[in-house]
Amino acid sequence: MxxxxxxxxxxxxxxxxxxxxxxxxxxxxxxxxxxxxxxxxxxxxxxxxxxxxxxxxxxxxxxxxxxxxxxxxxxxxxxxxxxxxxxxxxxxxxxxxxxxxxxxxxxxxxxxxxxxxxxxxxxxxxxxxxxxxxxxxxxxxxxxxxxxxxxxxxxxxxxxxxxxxxxxxxxxxxxxxxxxxxxxxxxxxxxxxxxxxxxxxxxxxxxxxxxxxxxxxxxxxxxxxxxxxxxxxxxxxxxxxxxxxxxxPYPVCRWAQAPVEAILSLRRAHGLAPEDVARIEVETFHEAVRLATNRPRTTEEAQYSTSFPCALAMVHGDVTPAALMDTALDDPRVLRLSEGLEMVESAHANGPFPLKRLARVRLHLVDGRVLQSGWTEPRWDHDAPPTxxxxxxxxxxxxxxxxxxxxxxxxxxxxxxxxxxxxxxxxxxxxxx
Missing domain, CATH: 1.10.4100.10 (2-methylcitrate dehydratase PrpD)
Known part of the structure; x- marks a missing residue:
């Protein structure tokens, strides 16, 4: 050819x-x-x-x-x-x-x-x-x-x-x-x-x-x-x-999807409710840290955010289109976690970007415990594709x-x-x- x-x-x-x-x-x-x-x-x-x-x-x-x-x-x-x-x-x-x-x-x-x-x-x-x-x-x-x-x-x-x-x-x-x-x-x-x-x-x-x-x-x-x-x-x-x-799997920037997966994994593994979490900490690469809008006023701001999709994942166990639009942006349960989320840039995550988009999450619980995920990648990449x-x-x-x-x-x-x-x-x- x-x-x-x-x-x-x-x-x-x-x-x-x-x-x-x-x-x-x-x-x-x-x-x-x-x-x-x-x-x-x-x-x-x-x-x-x-x-x-x-x-x-x-x-x-x-x-x-x-x-x-x-x-x-x-x-x-x-x-x-x-x-x-x-x-x-x-x-x-x-x-x-x-x-x-x-x-x-x-x-x-x-x-x-x-x-x-x-x-x-x-x-x-x-x-x-x-x-x-x-x-x-x-x-x-x-x-x-x-x-x-x-x-x-x-x-x-x-x-x-x-x-x-x-x-x-x-x-x-x-x-x-x-x-x-x-x-x-x-x-x-x-x-x-x-x-x-x-x-x-x-x-x-x-x-x-x-x-x-x-x-x-x-x-x-x-x-x-x-x-x-x-x-x-x-x-x-x-x-x-x-x-x-x-x-x-989620209609938000790919850069935000690794921490979303990490949060969902911790949520499932420990049977967490959103009220159990005092705050979320995300360690990831520079570009994902730049997705800094934590109180979006529009669906565009919600889609180009790391903190808001992470908060959605913790509150709802998913990130859906409806949750990124209109009055859903004012949900106080989501905004509490989104506005309190801390972003930390990591050299470990910066290194393999853009071929890999890595994130690690720490959930600080109201009872004083801290749950940490492993380094996580987004779901449905080409080397682990969806069915x-x-x-x-x-x-x-x-x-x-x-x-x-x-x-x-x-x-x-x-x-x-x-x-x-x-x-x-x-x-x-x-x-x-």
Whole structure:
């Protein structure tokens, strides 16, 4: 198989994709759609759907809305709706998320006659391309940029394939997307959480426009991360990064999920009630310590927090979307533990980051005892992945607002997508919730 990334975009086919890789792509596709349903209830989602429909009017269906927008507007909206609930799959080496900018660009750029098989093969290509684009970019700049930055190049690669651009046009699409992609500062939004999130929607919009411009003859090559980082691209078709994605059991930043697991483990092992705990101490890596909001006023602040999800885990034994929104943010039992939580940066946890996200928790009990966990990692990493049944249960819970019949229809279509037209899925995704 070719290791030339531009050739790979257009030549990867079903015969070259191992069966486990294709199966994993379906799991990620379903997971992204489930997160989109869950995210549709956020205020962010309502604002961005209205923006796409009213300020960028067109005929491309807006995800779970019923109205239309331009292709770029639909991609922007879908990317931000998925990103509005921080529960989608991710990639440890890049500290980011491939699928969130990729899938919206694909849905916006796939022609009406696109087959499900073509779409799935493009999705696999996109994950493989996106993993390497992310590694290349992070290796070339000191700043930590959002997923939308390299996600723009990734979405453009997928769009170039779906729109059947020639190799020259593809080079320019990648270059346009790299140049105009949102090099947004991730740690700024960690320190000051807002609806900007991970830049994925803007990356998807940029990808769509880059493909459309390149198809008209606009020039922008080269994409430096693609053409000047050969060490990153040499294992295409041999190492399948599709199998190295993590999934999230909880819809909060991945950096907060290790201490959540540690708290849940101690809670179960000792039969604790929240009233038994005087305060919580979390020892973890620098970036997780930066998730410092302990009294969130918005769901964005709650999702980009370490202390609030930890307090939720202690009070409720879980971290659910409903607990991160609206009046749930004012729960005095949760706020007591969140506001009193102490964060300690650890060299032991800093060392293996970002490939591993470690945390250790100490629960200081009201009776004077101190319970300490071991060093804990988040659940559902690629080397200890969730079972298909666990991911299906996650999808079922998130997709409940669709109703059981429609949610099951989406799952069934994805399971057999290689035998169907893509429109079988798009029709189910276009109707409002």
């Amino acid at each position: 070719t290791t030339n990334p531009i050739d790979f975009i257009h030549t990867l086919d079903a015969a070259a994709i191992p069966a486990p890789v294709l199966a994993q792509a379906k799991l990620s596709l379903r997971d992204l759609i489930g997160v989109a349903v869950g995210g549709s209830a956020t205020r962010l989602a309502g604002i961005i759907r209205d923006h796409a429909a009213e300020d960028m009017p067109g005929t491309m269906p807006i995800l779970f809305d019923g109205r239309g927008s331009t292709a770029a507007g639909a991609a922007l909206s879908a990317g931000m709706v998925i990103d509005s609930l921080d529960g989608h799959d991710g990639f440890n080496p890049s500290k980011g998320h491939i699928g969130c900018p990729l899938l919206p660009a694909m849905l916006a750029l796939a022609h009406g006659d696109c087959t499900g098989a073509d779409f799935l093969q493009t999705l696999v290509m996109g994950y493989e391309f996106g993993a390497r684009a992310a590694i290349a970019q992070h290796g070339s700049v000191p700043d930590y940029h959002t997923s939308g930055s390299w996600g723009a190049v990734t979405g453009a690669a997928a769009g170039a394939r779906l729109r059947k651009l020639d190799p020259g046009q593809t080079r320019h699409a990648l270059g346009i997307a790299e140049y105009h992609g949102p090099r947004s500062q991730m740690m700024r939004v960690i320190d000051h959480p807002t609806m900007l999130k991970d830049g994925s929607g803007w990356g998807a919009l940029c990808a769509v426009q880059a493909v459309q411009m390149a198809a008209r003859g606009f020039t922008g090559a080269p994409a430096i991360t693609v053409e000047e980082a050969p060490q990153v691209w040499g294992d295409l078709g041999r190492r399948w990064y599709m199998l190295e994605q993590y999934y999230k 298909p049944d666990e991911l299906h249960a996650k999808f079922t819970a998130l997709a409940a607002p669709l109703g059981q019949t429609r949610a099951q229809a989406i799952a069934d279509v994805i399971d057999t997508l290689e035998t169907r037209p893509l429109d079988d899925l798009r029709t189910l995704l276009a109707r409002p919730i």
